[in-house]
Amino acid sequence: MTEDRSVRPFVVGIVGGGQLARMMHQAAIGLGVRTRLLAEGPDVSAAQVVADVTVGDYTDPATVEAFAAGCDVITFDHEHVPTAILRSLEAAGVVVRPGPDALVHAQDKAVMRDRLTAFGAPCPVYEVVPDEAALVAFGDRTGWPVIAKTSRGGYDGKGVWKLDGPQQAGLPFERLAEGVQVVAEEFVDFTRELSALVVRSPSGQAVAYPVSETVQRDGVCVETTTPAPGLSEEQATGAQHLALSIAAELGVVGLLAVELMQRADGSVVVNELAMRPHNTGHWSIDGAHTSQFENHLRAVLDLPLGDPTTRQPWTVMGNVLGGTEEDLPSALLHCFARDRRLRAHLYGKPVRPGRKVGHVTTFGADLDDVRRRALHAAGYLMGNPDA
Ligand SMILES: Nc1ncnc2c1ncn2[C@@H]1O[C@H](COP(=O)(O)OP(=O)(O)O)[C@@H](O)[C@H]1O
Ligand SMILES: [Mg+2]
Structure with missing residues (x-):
């Protein structure tokens, strides 16, 4: 039987199996779009809900290429796929969105600063500093404290340092990975x-x-x-x-x-x-x-x-970070009993300290009330009933 294009759903390949992929999948369901996942492991957040999962390494060209075959478009849960792999996918006719030339500005903070500054977008004073001495010179010129960042690989504040003075200028250069630079920025x-x-x-x-x-x-x-x-x-x-x-x-x-x-x-x-x-x-x-x-x-x-x-005058989102409460589904009992309009989203991730394991959303016309409800629910789910 020949395949009938009119009933073949779009297939979106998502690289990365975190909560962003999980929530993308949730949206895909309503659109009749199929998702295919390249996941870091069989049990990661999105792999629990997507039917078509490849477990593999997104830095391995052959793995990514095999995963992409048959997808209408490839998109991302994270920004860490090497540019060279994305370029070779495109050369082979795979549609990658966002494409590598755009994505590099989200992968590399030095490239991003150079491009945005050239384009006239407002940025802090910054400089790519090759070593500790150059970082000290930057700080002495622009004033301390200084913010130092690794150009690549950081997230959730990992790879960002607030340096109070020259004595701390060595920190960003410790354990600096291959191909990663240090960007010094004026403290805003x-x-x-x-x-x-x-x-x-x-x-x-x-x-x-x-x-x-x-x-x-x-x-x-x-x-x-x-x-x-x-x-x-x-x-x-x-x-x-x-x-x-x-x-x-x-x-x-x-x-x-x-x-x-x-x-x-x-x-x-x-x-x-x-x-x-x-x-x-x-x-x-x-x-x-x-x-x-x-x-x-x-x-x-x-x-x-x-x-x-927006649907409502105010919407507040509270992140649920791993705390002392481990049984999040049961903790929802209290939250839902107390607040019938609370929206909760759990990511299916084991609770570990500080890890993003879910979020709650409240909305309404009274900002103080909306905020109090969100912070209470998020706090409760983190094991703090007095929040
Ligand atoms: N130049 C700066 N001055 C003051 N604070 C900054 C500066 N750059 C970053 N920060 C603070 O550090 C946080 C993390 O920095 P960011 O570059 O967003 O790293 P990440 O990739 O980890 O999110 C920011 O949300 C902000 O609070
Ligand atoms: Mg950030």
Whole structure:
């Protein structure tokens, strides 16, 4: 029997089996899209729910090539697939979205800073420093403290140091991996962090989510509020335009998260970029007309994008980080009994200290109430009933 194209669903190959892939899969179900997963292990978060799973190493060209065969498009749960592998996939006719030329700006903070600065996007003063002496010279020139980052491989604050003085300048160079550089940045004395999420499709359509306020603790996102309270319309549209222009300039396809730091005078500088669904967009599953996961899939399949605007005046997302509570499904009993409008998302990951194991979302018209409910539920799930 010949295959009938009209009933063959799109197949999206997702590299990486974390919670972002799991939630992408959840959106794919509603779209009738099939997912295929290249997972780090048989039990990782997304491998528990996707039917078509390859367990393998995303740094091995043959593994990735075999995985990609038969997929309509390849996309990502994380940014760590080597550029050379993505380029050879493209050369072999595989559709990769976002493509390697865009993705490198989310993989390499030195490349990102150079490109954004050349393009006129606001960035902190920075310099790629080859050694400790150059880092000390940078700090002495721009003033301490200094932020130092590894150019590649960092996440959730791992690979970021706040250096109070020259005596700490050796830290980033300890255990520096092959091919990784150190980027020194002026310490931005921000009053808060913001996140501007946009989605762009290959045909150039783009949508912007309302800008969120994000709270990071020890480099890990713990809370978001959408829209960011107190952001003027001018500041909000300014951040959205900045993110849209970066997406267009870099040729991003799919979701682009622009992490921003806002100073007391209201101005913003770009912290970093991510090109995949982002923790600061989890609120959109329950709080927006179209979630970031669905819009990411629509974009990589070049389908018309959905409405990114909010359903309710305020949406708060609280991350559940591994704490003393291990039995999360049972702990939900209390949370749901107390709050019938609470939305909870557990990732199926074993609880380990500080690990992202789920998130909760609340929404409504009274921000204080919405926030209190989210923080209570997230706190309870982390083993802190008094939160
Ligand atoms: N130049 C800077 N000045 C002040 N704080 C910064 C600066 N760069 C990063 N940070 C802080 O460190 C956090 C993590 O940095 P980031 O580059 O986003 O690393 P990661 O890739 O681990 O998320 C940011 O969310 C912000 O709180
Ligand atoms: Mg970050």
